[in-house]
Amino acid sequence: MSADVELDGVTIRFGDFTAVQSATLRINNGEFFSFLGPSGCGKTTILRTVSGFLEPSEGKVRIGGKDMAGFGPNKRPTALIFQNLALFPLMTVTDNITYGLRVRGASRDERDKRADELLSLIALRGQGKKMVNELSGGQKQRVAIARALAVEPQVLLLDEPLSALDLKLRQHMRNELRNIQQRVGITFIYITHDQGEALTMSDRIAVMNAGVIEQVGDGKTIYDRPATAFVASFVGENNPFPGKVLRADNGTAIVETAFGALRGKIAGGLKPGDNAILFVRPESLRLGQGGADTTFASSVLNVAFEGNASHIFLKGPGKKDITLTVGRHDGAAIPEQGSAAAVSYDPDLALVLPEGKLASE
Amino acid sequence: MSRFFIFLIPVVVIAVFWVMSRYEAKGRHDPTRKSFLERNGTVLGIVFIGLVAFWTLFLVALPYLYMVQESFHPKLPPLKRGGPDDFLTLEQYRSFFVEPSSGDWNTNHMSAFVFSILASVGVTALNFAICYPLAYYMAQAGTAQKVRLLMLGLIVPYWVNEILRAFSLRLLLASKGLINQAIMALGISDTPIDFLGTDTGLYVGLSYAYLLVMIFPLYNAIESLDKNQIEAARDLGAPWWRIHKEVVMPYAKPGIASGCTMVFMLSAGSLAAPLFLGGPNTLWFTAIVYDFFFQAFNWPRGAAYAFILLAACIFFVMAMLRLFKVSLGETIR
Amino acid sequence: MSSKFVMKGMIGFYVFLFFAYLFGPLLVMSITAFNTPNYPQAYPFEAFTFDWFVKLWNHRAMMEGLHNSIIIGVGVVAVSVPIGLAASIVMNQIYHRARGLYYLVTVSPVLTPGVIIGISTVIFWKDMMGLTDVTKGLFYKGIVLTILGQSSFIAAYCLLIIMARLQRFDRAQEEAALDLGASYPQVFWHILLPFLKPALISAAVIAFLSSFENYNTTTFAILADKTLVTVLAGEVRQGTTPALSALAVIIIGFTLVGAIIYEIMRRREERVAADRARAAREAERQDLGAGALAVQAA
DSSP, X not given: OOOOXXXXXXXXXXXXXXXXXXXXXXXXXTOXXXXXXXXXXXXXXXXXXXXXXXXXXXXXXXXXXXXXXXXXXXXXXXXXEXXXXXXXXXXXXXXXXXXXXXXXXXXXHHHHHXXXXXXXXXXXTTOTTSBGGGSOHXXXXXXXXXXXXXXXXXXXXXXXXXXXXXXXXXXXXXXXXXHHHHHHOOEEEEEESOHHHHHHHOSEEEEEETTEEEEEEOHHHHHHSOSSHHHHHHSSOOEEEEEEEEEEETXXXXXXXXXXXXXXEEOSOOOTTOEEEEEEOGGGEEESOOOGGGEEEEEEEEEEEOSSEEEEEEOOSSSSOEEEEEETTSOOOOOOTTOEEEEEEOGGGEEEEEOOOOOOO | OOGGGGGHHHHXXXXXXXXXXXXXXXXXXXTTOOOHHHHHOHHHHHHHHHHHHIIIIIIIIHHHXXXXXXXXXXXXXXXXXXXXXXOOOSHXXXXXHBOTTTOSBOHHHHHHHHHHHHHHHHHHHHHHXXXXXXXXXXXXXXXXXXXXXXXXXXXXXXXXXXXXHHHXXXXXXXXXXXXXXXXXXXXXXXXXXXXXXXXXXHHHXXXXXXXXXXXXXXXXXXXXXXXHHHHHHHHTTOOHHHHIIIIIHXXXXXXXXXXXXXXXXXXXXXXXXXXXXXXXXXXXXXXXXXXXXXXXXOHHHHHHHHHHHHHHHHHHHHHHHHHHTOOHHHHXX | OHHHHHHHXXXXXXXXXXXXXXXXXXXXXXXXXXXXXXXXXXXXXXXXXXXXXXXXXXOHHHHHHHHHHHXXXXXXXXXXXXXXHHHHHHHHHSOTTTXXXXXXXXXXXXXXXXXXXXXXXXXXXXHHHTTSHHHHHHHOSHHXXXXXXXXXXXXXXXXXXXXXXXXXXXXXXXXXXXXXXXOHHHHXXXXXXXXXXXXXXXXXXXXXXXXXXXXXHHHHHTTTOOOHHHHHHHHHHHOOOHHHHHHHHHHHHHHHHHHHHHHHHHHHHHXXXXXXXXXXXXXXXXXXXXXXXXXOOO
16 A cells, blocks of 8 residues: 655745755655765755654645645654664664564564564564674664565655665665565655665656755756756766856757857746846766857866776866766777866757756865 | 742743743744644543642642742631731741740741751761762672672662661660770770760761662763873872862762762751661751641641751852852753 | 883782781771780780670670661661652653752752661651550651661662662663553563563662661661661770670671672673673574575464
8 A cells, every 4th residue: 555745835944944945845656766965965864854853844745635734753654764774773683673563563473474584684583582682784784675665654754764775785775675665665755965866766856955955856857957056066067167048948048157258058037138048967068169159268277097987187267177978988088187178068968057056075 | 817828939930931831832833843642642641641630749849839828827726727827927037036935036046057057968968978978889889780789788788767777776875785895805994985976876877877878970970081081180190189179070970069069958858867876865857847737736837847957958059059160950860 | 111011010019008007907896806815915815715606696785786787687678779769760751950859858868877777767757646645656656767867878878879870771662562562560560670670689689788787777767766886886885805805706697798799690690691692693593504594374
């Protein structure tokens, strides 16, 4: 059994501080949905509001169409996986997993049976009698998941569950979680500050900054067509060229930047004279001449070889360097450090967005 | 004035705080705020509040207020209480200074009071001097096991009742006791030294009684000091007495204040040691209070004297805290 | 360096002296319990005897006192530990401006001289219970008053002990339990109490021992009854007999046994914890080595 989740104008204030500003979105039944953003952006606050630990100052939270106001965390059809897992150290693995059943009055036999099923699911068959602090980090992670699944929630909420694991394990667990979600079929709401996780695992992503949801969409949309300067700079690497709009028509605009007039696509809403930023991704830049309004000149500051790609750092319009990424076998010649270079790009791959706060480095 | 007036005081205090908290809650919306009953379940919440109310009101606040109030009444047989002869008076407090029957200065009681306080201060200082080195040693001694054994070694004597401990000291210090036997055998003196009659026994007994109470706070305070600081001071060439004076002691101030406070209060309020180890001329203030209750059945006067004792203790504690520049919260650890 | 050696020697000597000071009188007293003379004497040691222990056993007042002491001890534990628990929970949740006053009121019995607690308890409850003849008959008894008077400060000890543990409680566990559907009472019984168990046991033991050996408060509150300690005080006042030394030996014996049991239990606990930590490290190593951790198809 799964359900959809609706946030309807949800605002959450702590005294004078607004943690979440009028969030409105709909998470579909059976979807793997992520909230992505830097620390302090409000994603944990939203998660805790959906799970029932916070009441919104304004707005409504609906699960499966039902208004959740006044329902405490123990009465909602949600289960939360905590960042530090919060397993019960004084109970065995089995007792941990079946705790939700215990408080619903299930008998010992029922609980043992269900524990066996779930232990098989998470590949810890036969380890039920162990105490929690005899397990490794990855095993504890899986016990936490099993514990949440045991109560058959309609929505599973995950609070940055992979942040404490080391790199290889993290990558492995990404696939695990995705598999589990697809097999169990319930709605997952996942929060993270790691865009790699969000992009690889989610059906759709909401990018948040300072309490505001900046954009909601699937991975490709967020990456290729970010709606705001923040999203453009937060998700993946991006080179910003701030300036003023000279012309805007037919879906393209020309922006007067420190490197001259440059052309890019726009989504609409920008007029000549507006402040704007032209964004081009590192992999969309090429060495060499291009069109008059799609080329600029700079000098090479540094070159870094990273195995499957090389990153060329060029002097940028402001404090930030321009990054140009060349694949290992792209065939391009890597320039010398200190040399002058002409850089060009395909205007369809450049995006002009209204001025806004960028993600900090 | 009805004796039951004191019930109003706690009720008013609680009401004031309750109103304040309601007012504050209405002002700012806090999404996490849950009322006490919500947070703990109704039944449990009521049980908790009930237990705490019973304790703070009926076992602590009200008896104390009642005693204070009682000290302002004259001594009356039960039938006359509440009647026309019953009125608020300072006569009990005055009796501390002026003997009611004779009109002379009550030198006995006043000197007993001063003696008790001064002796307690002295005992506290002595106690501190004895305990500090051991506490320091324990805090730096290293392995948790060694420390635990030392702790046990300290605690075991304390579970022997304080009366028995006083008794054991009396045995040792009596004229026929072991110490005098040794002194005479070694030829230091021809006649037994009267430890008990000259209050020496009392001092020994009092400092002996409360060693544990001083050691624990000292140990806790010193133990949390980063050993690297001491190492650094030593590396810089500071002699050991300076290390203690300028590094360890200032850091351990809350522990020192806590230990000294507890020892002083226990010592000033002590009954057993003065009773069994004091000489025939020793008049301990707390024993005077005891007598008012059990010999003279003069409860109001006993209550007044008890309050005077308490006031002295509180004054001492405040002075200590001010002297050491420590707040009350830090000392109770 | 020789000065460090001298320092170590001096410290060692000091520690020895300290513990000699602490244990010496008790040791001497213990010896007198086995010595025959009527006056407790350690030297010269005349003849070995158990007589004094027998006399102790036959001392009716002392046995009655012992009986009362145990009853009072149990009563104090039954009252103080729940109060301490409730008080520590309230302490965490009380209106923040009231917290200072609350702390003051709850901790003040620890600092108040026992004499004053005893006096105030008797004065207050005599009048309270005297309100009706029924309550006076039922409750105005030495044992009840002593339990009440001792509980006032022993509950404060329990509060401090339990609070120290409560402050280390991971709130996330409470939230996890709630999230899984537990009601608040269930969280209390399933999660909080098991966590607090060590503190509750410590508090109960300390409460019982503090109650058993209390004199200052008890001597006022016990009215006409007696406890072991008040009988003892009476005996010591009147004179000295080795029977009292015998009592001391028994008490010391109990304490030593208690201390040994405690040490054994502690060592066992440490061993279990070390085993578990080792198992966890093994598991971590296996995780990293194996690499692929397959989740079975359901």
